[in-house]
Amino acid sequence: xxxxxxxxxxxxxxxxxxxxxxxxxxxxxxxxLAGFRFERLDARGARFDGANLAQTSxxxxxxxxxxxxxxxxxxxxxxxxxxxxxxxAAARLAYATFQDCQWRDAIFDKADLxxxxxxxxxxxxxxxxxxxxxxxxxxxxxxxxxxxxxxxWEKVRLIGCxxxxxxxxxxxxxxxxxxxxxxxxxxxxxxxxxxxxxxDSVLENARFQNADLQGASFDNARLDHADFSHAKxxxxxxxxxxxxxxxxxxxxxxxxxxGHLSAAHADFSGADLTGARLHAVELPDALWRDAILTNTRxxxxxxxxxxxxxxxx
Numbered sequence: 001x002x003x004x005x006x007x008x009x010x011x012x013x014x015x016x017x018x019x020x021x022x023x024x025x026x027x028x029x030x031x032x033l034a035g036f037r038f039e040r041l042d043a044r045g046a047r048f049d050g051a052n053l054a055q056t057s058x059x060x061x062x063x064x065x066x067x068x069x070x071x072x073x074x075x076x077x078x079x080x081x082x083x084x085x086x087x088x089a090a091a092r093l094a095y096a097t098f099q100d101c102q103w104r105d106a107i108f109d110k111a112d113l114x115x116x117x118x119x120x121x122x123x124x125x126x127x128x129x130x131x132x133x134x135x136x137x138x139x140x141x142x143x144x145x146x147x148x149x150x151x152x153w154e155k156v157r158l159i160g161c162x163x164x165x166x167x168x169x170x171x172x173x174x175x176x177x178x179x180x181x182x183x184x185x186x187x188x189x190x191x192x193x194x195x196x197x198x199x200d201s202v203l204e205n206a207r208f209q210n211a212d213l214q215g216a217s218f219d220n221a222r223l224d225h226a227d228f229s230h231a232k233x234x235x236x237x238x239x240x241x242x243x244x245x246x247x248x249x250x251x252x253x254x255x256x257x258x259g260h261l262s263a264a265h266a267d268f269s270g271a272d273l274t275g276a277r278l279h280a281v282e283l284p285d286a287l288w289r290d291a292i293l294t295n296t297r298x299x300x301x302x303x304x305x306x307x308x309x310x311x312x313x
Contacts, residue, residue, distance in 0.1 A: 001021055001022045002020075002021040002022070003021065003022055003023070003024065003025060003026050004019060004021040004022065004023055004026060005026075006028055006031045006033075008021070009028075009031075009033060009036060010033075013033075013035075013036050013037075018039070019038065019039070019041060022041065022042045022043075023038070023041050023042065023043035023046045024042045024043060024044045024045055024046060024062075025044070025045045025046065026043070026046045026047070027046075027047050028046060028047060028048045028051055029047050029048065029049045029050055029051060030049070030050045030051055031048070031051045031052070032051070032052045033048075033051060033052065033053055033056060034052045034053065034054045034055055034056065034072075035054070035055045035056065036053075036056050036057075037056070037057045037059075038056065038057065038058045038059070038061055039057075039059045039060060039061070040059065040060040040061065041061050041062075042061070042062045043061055043062060043063050043066050044062050044063070044064040044065060044066070045064070045065050045066070046066050046067070047066075047067045048066065048067060048068050048071055049067050049068075049069045049070060049071070050069070050070045050071065051068075051071050051072075052071075052072045053068070053071050053072060053073045053076055054072050054073065054074045054075060054076065055074070055075045055076065056073070056076045056077070057076070057077045057079075058076070058077065058078045058079070058081050059077075059079045059080060059081075060079070060080045060081065061078075061081045061082075062081075062082055062083075063081055063082065063083035063086050064082070064083055064084045064085060064086070065084070065085045065086065065087075066083065066086050066087070067087050068086065068087060068088045068091050069087050069088075069089045069090055069091065070089070070090045070091060071088075071091045071092070072091075072092050073088075073091055073092060073093045073096055074092055074093070074094045074095055074096065075094070075095045075096060076093065076096045076097075077096070077097045077099075078096070078097065078098050078099070078101050079097075079099045079100060079101070080099070080100045080101065081101045081102075082101070082102050083101070083102070083103050083104070083106060084103075084104040084105055084106075085104070085105045085106065085107075086103060086106040086107070087106070087107040088106065088107060088108045088111045089107050089108070089109045089110060089111065090109070090110045090111060091108075091111045091112070092111070092112045093111055093112060093113050093114075093116055094112055094113075094114040094115055094116075095114070095115045095116075095117075096113070096116050096117075097116070097117045097118070097119075098116070098117075098118040098119070098121045099118075099119050099120060099121065100119070100120045100121065101118075101121040101122075102121065102122045102124075103121070103122065103123050103124070103126055104122075104124045104125055104126075105124070105125040105126065105127075106123070106125075106126045106127075107126070107127050108126060108127060108128045108131045109127055109128065109129040109130060109131065110129070110130045110131065111128070111131045111132070112131075112132045113131055113132060113133050113134075113136050114132060114133075114134040114135060114136070115134070115135050115136060115137075116133070116136040116137070117136070117137050117139075118136070118137070118138045118139070118141050119138075119139045119140055119141065120139070120140045120141070121141050121142075122141070122142040123141065123142065123143050123146060124142070124144075124145070125145070125146075126146060127147075128146070128148060128150070128151050129150045129151075130150055130151075130152070131150075131151050131152070132151075132152045133151050133152060133153055133154070133156045134152065134154045134155065134156075135154065135155045135156070136156050136157075137156070137157045137158075137159070138156070138157070138158045138159070138161050139158075139159045139160060139161070140159070140160045140161065141158070141161045141162070142161070142162040143158075143161060143162065143163050143166055144162045144163060144164040144165055144166060145164070145165045145166060146166050146167070147166075147167040148166060148167065148168050148171065149167055149168050149169050149170050149171040149191075150171075151171065152172075153171060153172065153173040153174060153176050154173075154174045154175070154176075155174065155175045155176065156173075156176045156177070157176070157177045157179070158176075158177065158178050158179070158181060159177075159179050159180060160179070160180045160181070161178070161181050161182070162181075162182050162183075163178070163181050163182065163183040163186050164182060164183060164184045164185060164186070165184070165185045165186065165187075166183065166186050166187070167186075167187045168186065168187060168188050168191055169187045169188065169189045169190055169191065169207075170189075170190045170191060171188070171191045171192070171193070172191070172192045172193075173191065173192065173193040173196055175195055175196075176193070176196050176197070177196070177197040177199075178196070178197065178198050178201055179197060179198075179199050179200060179201065180199075180200045180201060181198070181201040181202070181203075182201070182202050183201055183202060183203050183206060184202060184203070184204045184205055184206070185204075185205045185206065185207075186203065186206045186207070187206075187207045188206065188207060188208045188211050188213075189207045189208065189209045189210055189211060190209075190210045190211060191208075191211045191212070192211070192212045193211060193212065193213055193216060194212055194213065194214045194215050194216065195214070195215040195216060196213065196216045196217075197216070197217045198216065198217060198218045198221055199217055199218070199219045199220060199221065200219070200220045200221065201218075201221050201222070202221070202222045203218070203221055203222065203223050203226050204222060204223070204224040204225060204226065205224070205225045205226065206223070206226045206227070207226075207227050208226065208227060208228045208231050209227050209228065209229045209230055209231060210229075210230045210231060211228075211231045211232070212231075212232045213228075213231055213232060213233050213236055214232050214233065214234045214235055214236065215234070215235045215236060216233070216236045216237075217236070217237045218236070218237065218238045218241050219237055219238065219239040219240060219241065220239070220240045220241060221238075221241045221242075222241075222242055222243070223238075223241055223242065223243035223246050223263070224243055224244045224245065224246075225243075225244065225245050225246075225247075226243060226246055226247065227247045228246070228247060228248050228251050229247050229248070229249040229250055229251060230249070230250045230251060231248075231251045231252070232251075232252045233248075233251050233252055233253045233256050234252055234253070234254045234255060234256065235254075235255050235256065236253070236256045236257070237256065237257040238256065238257065238258050238261045239257055239258075239259045239260055239261070240259070240260045240261070240262075241261050241262070241263070242261075242262045242263070243261075243262070243263040243264075243266065244263070244264050244265060245264075245265045245266070245267075246263045246265075246266040246267070247266075247267045248266065248267060248268050248271045249267050249268070249269045249270055249271065250269070250270040250271060251268075251271045251272075252271075252272050253271055253272060253273045253276050254272055254273070254274045254275055254276070255274070255275040255276060255277075256273070256276045256277070257276070257277045258276060258277060258278055258279075258281055259277050259278075259279040259280060259281070260279070260280045260281065260282075261281045261282070261283070262281075262282040263281075263282070263283055263286070264282075264283075264284045264285060265284070265285050265286070266283055266286045266287070267286070267287045268286060268287060268288050268291045269287050269288070269289045269290060269291065270289070270290045270291065271291050271292070272291075272292040273291060273292060273293050273296055274292055274293075274294045274295060274296075275294070275295045275296065275297070276293075276296050276297070277296075277297045278296050278297060278298050278299070279297065279298070279299050279300055279303065279304070280299050280304055280307070281299075
């Protein structure tokens with residue numbers, strides 16, 4: 001099959017004709033292909049290093065071992081693409097979209113993913129060292145097992161994503177949200193993640209020890225065996241969260257809201273709960289050794305009566 005040249009691509013684009021041929025093994029380094037459409041093409045092994053691919057559209061393409069290093073891919077669209085060992089290293093993907101794509105062992109090191117919108121896509125084995133994720137949005141994506149501690153996280157939203165065994169130890173996150181996430185065994189130990197949202201997420205066996213989670217929300221989360229020991233949780237919220245064997249040993253829970261928390265066998269040993277709200281908590285067999293409970297706000301009987309009230313039949 002004919003390997004399409006840059007001139008052939010430009011001619012087809014100018015005439016509005018569908019591309020006939022293959023991109024596999026082609027050399028398009030430095031080419032200006034902005035706005036071009038690539039549909040159901042084999043591009044395996046093609047080189048686009050340094051090319052201008054802004055506003056390009058890639059639909060149903062095979063992209064194994066494609067080189068997009070240092071490309072401009074702003075507002076590019078990838079739909080139903082498959083790519084193993086693709087390199088987006090140092091590429092600019094601002095406002096790009098990934099929909100129904102599967103990336104395996106892809107490299108996004110130092111890529112600019114500002115305002116990236118990814119949905120129903122997988123990222124198995126991918127690398128994102130020093131990548132910028134500013135105001136990006138991931139919906140129904142699988143990022144399980146990735147090491148994301150070196151990513152620049154700012155106002156990133158992850159909705160309904162898989163993050164099992166993902167590593168964010170020591171990561172710095174600013175105003176991020178993990179909502180309805182499946183994140184068993186995720187590692188946030190030592191992370192700086194103040195005001196992060198983890199609402200409605202499954203965080204069983206998650207590690208948050210020594211993390212800064214001040215103002216974070218874990219409302220309605222599942223936290224079986226989660227470890228928050230030595231974490232900073234001032235003004236955090238665990239409203240209606242559920243857990244078995246939750247570990248808050250030596251944690252700072254000053255003014256935290258634990259209303260309706262259900263956590264059997266929780267460990268609060270040495271924790272500081274000064275001013276914490278403990279309304280309607282269910283904490284059977286909890287450990288309170290050396291815990292600080294100054295000015296805790298326990299169950300409000302009037303409020304509790306109102307919560308339990310049901311209209312007469």
